[in-house]
Amino acid sequence: MLTSTLYCSQNENERLLPKLPFAEGAAFNSRLWEHESRCLPETRVDILQQIITWSTDPNGACIFWLNGIAGTGKSTIARTVANTWSVQKQLGASFFFSKGQADLSHATYFFTSLADQLAISLPDFRRHICSAIKENPDIFQRGLGDQWKHLILQPLSKLEVSLQPPALILVIDALDECDGDNDTQLILRLLAEAKNLNAFCFRVFITSRPETPIRFGFHAVPKATHQDFVLHSISQTIIQHDISIFLRHELDRIRRERGFPIGWPSENEFDLLCQRACGLFIYASTACRFIRDQQWPPCGRLSEILNDDYVGQSPTGQLDDIYTKILKHSINLENQSRRDKLKLSCEFKQIVGSIIILFDTLPITMVARLLNLDKQGVEVRLSCLRSVFDIPEMSESPIRLLHPSFRDFLLDEERCLDTQFRIDETETHGDLFVCCLKLMSKHLKRNICNLGGVVKHCLPPDVQYSCCYWVNHLQRSKIQLCDGDQVHIFLQKHFLHWLEALSLIGKISDGILMVKSLETILTVSSL
Numbered sequence: 001m002l003t004s005t006l007y008c009s010q011n012e013n014e015r016l017l018p019k020l021p022f023a024e025g026a027a028f029n030s031r032l033w034e035h036e037s038r039c040l041p042e043t044r045v046d047i048l049q050q051i052i053t054w055s056t057d058p059n060g061a062c063i064f065w066l067n068g069i070a071g072t073g074k075s076t077i078a079r080t081v082a083n084t085w086s087v088q089k090q091l092g093a094s095f096f097f098s099k100g101q102a103d104l105s106h107a108t109y110f111f112t113s114l115a116d117q118l119a120i121s122l123p124d125f126r127r128h129i130c131s132a133i134k135e136n137p138d139i140f141q142r143g144l145g146d147q148w149k150h151l152i153l154q155p156l157s158k159l160e161v162s163l164q165p166p167a168l169i170l171v172i173d174a175l176d177e178c179d180g181d182n183d184t185q186l187i188l189r190l191l192a193e194a195k196n197l198n199a200f201c202f203r204v205f206i207t208s209r210p211e212t213p214i215r216f217g218f219h220a221v222p223k224a225t226h227q228d229f230v231l232h233s234i235s236q237t238i239i240q241h242d243i244s245i246f247l248r249h250e251l252d253r254i255r256r257e258r259g260f261p262i263g264w265p266s267e268n269e270f271d272l273l274c275q276r277a278c279g280l281f282i283y284a285s286t287a288c289r290f291i292r293d294q295q296w297p298p299c300g301r302l303s304e305i306l307n308d309d310y311v312g313q314s315p316t317g318q319l320d321d322i323y324t325k326i327l328k329h330s331i332n333l334e335n336q337s338r339r340d341k342l343k344l345s346c347e348f349k350q351i352v353g354s355i356i357i358l359f360d361t362l363p364i365t366m367v368a369r370l371l372n373l374d375k376q377g378v379e380v381r382l383s384c385l386r387s388v389f390d391i392p393e394m395s396e397s398p399i400r401l402l403h404p405s406f407r408d409f410l411l412d413e414e415r416c417l418d419t420q421f422r423i424d425e426t427e428t429h430g431d432l433f434v435c436c437l438k439l440m441s442k443h444l445k446r447n448i449c450n451l452g453g454v455v456k457h458c459l460p461p462d463v464q465y466s467c468c469y470w471v472n473h474l475q476r477s478k479i480q481l482c483d484g485d486q487v488h489i490f491l492q493k494h495f496l497h498w499l500e501a502l503s504l505i506g507k508i509s510d511g512i513l514m515v516k517s518l519e520t521i522l523t524v525s526s527l
Helices: 045-056 074-087 110-121 123-135 144-157 181-196 212-219 236-258 267-277 281-292 298-307 315-330 338-357 364-371 375-382 404-411 425-443 461-475 486-504 508-526
Strands: 002-010 013-022 063-067 091-096 167-173 201-208 226-230
Touching (some): 013 110, 045 167, 063 074, 110 123, 267 281, 315 404, 338 425, 364 461, 425 461, 425 486
Parallel strands (some): 063 201
């Protein structure tokens, strides 16, 4: 969480008002998403036109819900239209949810982040939001309903229509990646209230998977407030056309990088690869990253994909096959002794399993420290997984999952059929809880920053992560609490040290919530 400073004009003087908290990386054009793709020319033509038409139709629904199964390209479309509206000065704000990305995985700073961006987009809005903060100084501690009302809805209703763009649009991507079903349904109910802003054309564009809580959320709001579009229901002919353009673009880039002659790959190979994608852009992009891997000959990697038996599997089946292939390449278990196979599988589950369920991203160095592993060993295990992970060259930059479908695959016993790779989510949360507790017990102490030391040096990212999320991992494990256990001992020795650390990193309010969660866990454990 970061804070933005808002200024208000009062008696022609600038006055500093309370800081508005926002989630770093929420906006579509933030540094976090800089290298993410947008729709190539001549692709997604019909759906993009429908979205643009909706955004300018004065009689259109307030909300456009673009839903589709994993890998159908929802976020790519969201980035594309957000950029279009930004260029046209019609984008009010955007929020791209992302599981495992700290403040982007929950709704705590959702409305404050939108308000912060709106204050930048609309100078006149800034004055009204400043007034709202003055009148409601505790607004940042209130619920989402109050924040929506006072920070966004009421300030927007006070804007002078003549000074506003023809349409003002919010873009909300991957709502299904927001933790808390109640929060996602509440967000939908609140956003639907924007239909009452009749003074100007206000629109909300939302993407998500068609998860049950979100579908129920839309069912709870008037049908007239939203227009729905099911992305995976588009004609297969159109989807395959778009995927073929994408594959041509990516494979031609690989051809030029490796110095291959024009004509690679052959038309037959290209057609087979298009067929394997089964309408999933995530399959196409993952396959291209697999083929492009600098450590392997592209021709051999392409042949491996195409030589598998193809019996008309479902799109998920094809995606699962390529994920399995990537894993088998990354950890070569063939011709290994039983002991070595077990060791490599355990290392994979410990490292990769931990990364995919972390509540926030961490650099490789900090992942190694958190898990009490050798950094080089972690780097070796991850070095062949660049098809599914964004592994930055800078050691201080965090490692990031490229697409949530890989996490879904590893955690699902019906999809990840090889038990050497399948991750037990509950067990992994329990292991991470223990790691967090050990790390905090080792590092936390009274006056840890020595009255003025630099926080990031005294509390490195792995320790900060442990302080913020150890209770979350405990909640998702099967560990039962009792008198004299590791949690009891930790709290006896380090409770005040832990609170001091949370205060230093600006998370003391989260600490209060974690204490309440611990009380709930203790109550359940004692039953």
